[in-house]
Amino acid sequence: MSDSVVVYVTRSGHSRDLAKDLGTRLGAEVREIVDLSKRKGILAWINSGRQAAMKSSTPIGDPGIELQRFGTVVLVQPVWASAICPPLRTWLRAHARELAGKRLAILASCYGTAAGAIRAAFDAEFGAELGPLAACATVLQKNEEGLRKASVDAFVHELLGK
Numbered sequence: 001m002s003d004s005v006v007v008y009v010t011r012s013g014h015s016r017d018l019a020k021d022l023g024t025r026l027g028a029e030v031r032e033i034v035d036l037s038k039r040k041g042i043l044a045w046i047n048s049g050r051q052a053a054m055k056s057s058t059p060i061g062d063p064g065i066e067l068q069r070f071g072t073v074v075l076v077q078p079v080w081a082s083a084i085c086p087p088l089r090t091w092l093r094a095h096a097r098e099l100a101g102k103r104l105a106i107l108a109s110c111y112g113t114a115a116g117a118i119r120a121a122f123d124a125e126f127g128a129e130l131g132p133l134a135a136c137a138t139v140l141q142k143n144e145e146g147l148r149k150a151s152v153d154a155f156v157h158e159l160l161g162k
């Protein structure tokens with residue numbers, strides 16, 4: 001049984017695809033944090049960006065993972081406003097105590113934000129409580145399959161190499 005679990009949130013499905021791919025590669029369970037906020041339409045898009053910029057926590061359907069079973073937790077999210085996406089923030093805050101001491105990593109789908117920005121955003125919000133990320137990468141939504149695969153390969157290498 002794998003020591004890892006992949007936990008994802010998505011608005012338009014790209015992070016789900018990445019999470020499922022990672023789950024297959026790592027032999028890990030894949031679970032979804034369900035975003036309960038309205039996200040369709042231009043007003044919801046603007047509101048989502050605002051929530052991300054304000055570092056809001058928004059309502060979720062919690063997948064109820066038995067975190068004590070896992071040593072490594074891989075988080076997959078879309079980048080919103082170069083930051084941690086609000087539904088993931090809600091989950092991280094709700095489970096911070098259980099996550100302390102585990103190896104955490106983030107793989108994020110985006111238009112172009114660099115991984116360093118996501119690592120810095122995580123460090124600023126959660127680094128003191130949860131420690132540094134074991135791996136962090138972004139995958140460009142526009143990339144064709146080969147480039148996307150190369151990005152995920154590099155992420156898995158970083159994750160397993162440590």
Ligand SMILES: Cc1cc2nc3c(=O)[nH]c(=O)nc-3n(C[C@H](O)[C@H](O)[C@H](O)COP(=O)(O)O)c2cc1C
Nearest residue numbers: 011012013014015078079080081082110111112113
């Ligand atoms: C509200 C909002 C803000 C976004 N902000 C960024 C951003 O700062 N940087 C970026 O590269 N992409 C940004 N994006 C694009 C998404 O990260 C990208 O479309 C991602 O692949 C969506 O993943 P999903 O299908 O899992 O929701 C933003 C998208 C939304 C909806």
